[in-house]
Amino acid sequence: MPTSAATPAAVPAAADGRPEEVVLRVEGLTLRYGSVTALNDVGFTVRAGETVALVGPNGAGKTSLFNCVSAFSRPTSGTLRFRDLDLTRSSRHAVPRAGIGRTFQNLSLFPGATVLENALVGRHSLMRSGMVANLAWWRGSRREDVAHREAVCEVLDLLGLLDLWDVEVGGLPYGTRKRVELARALAMEPTLLLMDEPVAGMNPAETAELTAIVKDLGRRRGLSVLVVEHDMAMVMEVADQITVLDFGQVIAQGTPAAIRDDQRVRDAYLGNSVERSTPAAPAAAETTGEA
Numbered sequence: 001m002p003t004s005a006a007t008p009a010a011v012p013a014a015a016d017g018r019p020e021e022v023v024l025r026v027e028g029l030t031l032r033y034g035s036v037t038a039l040n041d042v043g044f045t046v047r048a049g050e051t052v053a054l055v056g057p058n059g060a061g062k063t064s065l066f067n068c069v070s071a072f073s074r075p076t077s078g079t080l081r082f083r084d085l086d087l088t089r090s091s092r093h094a095v096p097r098a099g100i101g102r103t104f105q106n107l108s109l110f111p112g113a114t115v116l117e118n119a120l121v122g123r124h125s126l127m128r129s130g131m132v133a134n135l136a137w138w139r140g141s142r143r144e145d146v147a148h149r150e151a152v153c154e155v156l157d158l159l160g161l162l163d164l165w166d167v168e169v170g171g172l173p174y175g176t177r178k179r180v181e182l183a184r185a186l187a188m189e190p191t192l193l194l195m196d197e198p199v200a201g202m203n204p205a206e207t208a209e210l211t212a213i214v215k216d217l218g219r220r221r222g223l224s225v226l227v228v229e230h231d232m233a234m235v236m237e238v239a240d241q242i243t244v245l246d247f248g249q250v251i252a253q254g255t256p257a258a259i260r261d262d263q264r265v266r267d268a269y270l271g272n273s274v275e276r277s278t279p280a281a282p283a284a285a286e287t288t289g290e291a
């Protein structure tokens with residue numbers, strides 16, 4: 001599986017201390033829906049192995065940005081590059097094949113299929129035939145494709161799902177189903193994982209479990225992650241960098257410590273919730289204007 005590079009070699013660092021290799025570059029991104037400007041001149045980067053969080057109040061533009069990165073929406077102007085791929089010109093089908101995986105705010109699993117079958121669907125971008133055909137094939141065939149199954153079982157093991165491989169997804173608790181969805185995204189061997197509100201609707205134990213998994217993916221396994229999340233305790237725990245949007249504009253960027261101490265962010269969004277949910281801040285780092 002993609003994350004099998006369990007302990008990545010030391011990553012070359014840029015002058016700002018962040019990894020040098022840029023995986024996702026967003027520059028001057030603007031998206032208008034008629035008279036509504038959902039994104040206005042947004043810029044940031046996701047570097048190799050980094051977890052970058054996008055936060056902001058309702059309507060700030062987070063989903064609009066995710067939709068641009070997934071090629072579900074075409075930006076009005078600006079640059080959006082995933083490695084060498086121009087995402088402003090890509091079809092949405094090209095995005096997973098290029099190495100961008102996604103989990104959704106609302107679960108989109110096959111409830112009558114098993115954990116293994118659902119995760120195997122994530123391999124479809126690595127196969128020649130389509131997703132539904134693949135699902136039917138896996139169910140109907142006794143022939144095993146060892147490489148695909150082994151890769152998926154490795155992902156299930158990583159996410160604590162291996163014991164449940166033959167259980168139908170529909171009967172599983174919500175938090176477990178969210179992990180199955182993550183397994184499906186990881187099974188496609190992404191370089192960049194987009195996570196849309198991964199802990200929304202989870203109880204505290206499920207949230208803690210998923211938070212640990214996301215940290216592990218980014219820090220120990222070298223996966224780049226872009227996460228939208230309203231749970232600021234989770235964001236502060238997993239993020240290397242945070243970009244804060246308000247009314248479609250970037251109002252702050254930087255490390256969790258810097259964001260926590262940024263007055264504009266406090267005024268616009270965080271209020272006192274961060275103080276309640278995170279330990280006392282160390283001396284504030286500078287927020288960066290660049291990504």
Ligand SMILES: Nc1ncnc2c1ncn2[C@@H]1O[C@H](COP(=O)(O)OP(=O)(O)OP(=O)(O)O)[C@@H](O)[C@H]1O
Nearest residue numbers: 033036037038056057058059060061062063064065
């Ligand atoms: N299809 C659309 N047509 C018109 N306006 C839209 C459309 N989608 C989003 N918007 C507007 O764009 C702005 C940004 O919305 P978006 O959903 O991206 O925000 P968000 O930060 O994801 O909010 P939330 O946290 O509530 O999901 C909002 O003003 C929203 O009403």
